[in-house]
Amino acid sequence: MEVHQQSAPEPSLLDEMINHSGHVEELLPAEPQAVRIVEVVEETDHSFELNTDLLEQILLNPKVADKKVAVIGVAGAYRKGKSFLLNFFLRYLTWRSKADKVMGEVELDNNQWMSPNSPLSGFSWRGGSERDTNGILIWSEPFLMKDKNGEEIAVLLMDTQGAFDSQSTVKDCATIFALSTMISSVQDIRCFLMPHPGLKVATNPNFDGKLVDIENEFQQQLGVMIPRLLDSHALVHKEINGQKMTCRELLEYFKAYMRIFKGQDLPEPKSMLMATAEANNLAAVASARAAYQKEMEEVCGGDTPYMSTNELLEQHDRCKSVAIREFRNARKMGGVEFSLQFLDRLESDLQESYESYLKVNNGKNLFKSMRTPTVLVTLMIIDYIFQEFFQLLGLNAIAGLFSSILCIVIGALGVWAYSRYSGHLREAGGYVDDAVTYVWTNFISPNANHLGPLGGAIQMGDALGSGNRTTNSTNSDNKKRN
Structure with missing residues (x-):
């Protein structure tokens, strides 16, 4: 025609x-x-x-x-x-x-x-x-x-x-x-x-x-x-x-x-059969992963409120079980041993998805997102008080040291604020977050019991913002299992 x-x-x-x-x-x-x-x-x-x-x-x-x-x-x-x-x-x-x-x-x-x-x-x-x-x-x-x-x-x-x-x-x-x-x-x-x-x-x-x-x-x-x-x-x-x-x-x-x-050559029938078996198992992985993501979106998607890390981990385990059950129930080609490698791949994909949901969830934690500016402003106030105190005592050298530290903290706060609101210098902003986390973990949080009502607020914030520690322990557990 x-x-x-x-x-x-x-x-x-x-x-x-x-x-x-x-x-x-x-x-x-x-x-x-x-x-x-x-x-x-x-x-x-x-x-x-x-x-x-x-x-x-x-x-x-x-x-x-x-x-x-x-x-x-x-x-x-x-x-x-x-x-x-x-x-x-x-x-x-x-x-x-x-x-x-x-x-x-x-x-x-x-x-x-x-x-x-x-x-x-x-x-x-x-x-x-x-x-x-x-x-x-x-x-x-x-x-x-x-x-x-x-x-x-x-x-x-x-x-x-x-x-x-x-x-x-x-x-x-x-x-x-x-x-x-x-x-x-x-x-x-x-x-x-x-x-x-x-x-x-x-x-x-x-x-x-x-x-x-x-x-x-x-x-x-x-x-x-x-x-x-x-x-x-x-x-x-x-x-x-x-x-x-x-x-x-x-x-x-x-x-x-x-x-x-x-x-360059046309494939043999055996190669085509193996490719079909591989695609069959990959399709089962994709469907199971989609089932996991659908379940997780309902409990901790972008529009849902913040939930504690322990509760999120429980939901992850539940949705992971649903996904693995769906993968195992799917009709697959290649036999049980052939499918095991794809089950490992599914578990790895689900762990990566969980870590993404964890980051999104932590972003909803107001205390955690405001930790860096809060700590930096607090350090500025404390540093300024010590600077003025040592100047009154006539110890200008020590006061000058605190003045230098104050300039560094103000500079760090400026870099962090610019990074967050402009999207530039993201790596530098990350260094500031890491430094504040180190100060928080090693100096502020361990001494919270001695700070009265302020210490109670610090401990509560520590409990809410404990996502990273849970993530690290989860990752190490997975590595041991693998």
Whole structure:
């Protein structure tokens, strides 16, 4: 099938945003469109590059990350109308996702989605003999649909580079086809023979994809085929090892498959099986980690009030048990011994997450956050009193020493305040915090019992701000266990 009008420029991996530090960061476009997630570097060694940043933004979007996923892709020879056909899939899903909200269940033979007078847009397409698609592209916004059981499922559309063109090697064609079929939900292959769209499509250089310019027989069969593929009763979940995948888990499979196809030679079936087993266990780790983070966010997230370190540790242990139980209950490939290394990785990830939550929680502790300026101001007052006292006694040398110390303390307070409110000199501000913590731990806190009511306040603050000691003891315990 050949067509002659392109609907939109194809995105490039070079369309990136570069910040002032020189770090390259690519962001999803504001409006949904096709984005390239796998690029074939044909100018050098025909290697494959995965755009991990874009793929993570799509698959880890909170709206879809933990929803089951269906991946619908097209693959085959170049210049046969793959992208052209995929845009009708896109039109149907766009209409269907809106129609379900308004009309509820839609009849299978409802052809309102076809919009015969609208130009075809979405994935880049055009006629001629030159290839139009490079690598693998997916639509940047998954469609949320209901499956036959009424469960909400994320639907991804995937376009692939055509095979057997003059620029691609045999390995390029085989790799693209293998990746697309391994990622695709559809494993039960069936046939649907589409008629030719008509001579007007093949010969008119101004053809823009309007259905009114396409033969009626093609339109009729299009209205039969697409609902049979994309209707809620026909959607096929992505499954591996009998387990339905979520978008979060699919990301791990994508990464694992890309690693084994990076070499110069096509991988052996055994290597592909091991990559699938690895991705399967990594997906279980990702799901378990997400379960831990969801539980912890509810008890100590950014909007929750401060809680004591001991209580936070109890919540960590509880959520950690939930996560490990979820990992062990997940269906995994590779056997028990193979999965143990991923269990260790999960425990390490959970410990890192706990330390992050601990820092956030300690930041909510007003006493701890104000410890440095309080101690420094107190030292300034005490130092000033001693300076004046020794001047009255005529001991100017000792008074001068206290005056020098006072200048140092004032300078430290100024550096700390500037660091906190400007974001600059952060390392210097950290040194000031460390120095104050040393003074607090070794001189002020041990003598709190001799300071009356002030000492009681110091002891209470010490109890509230004991997060670092607990963290250190927790870390040492983990190191001993490991």
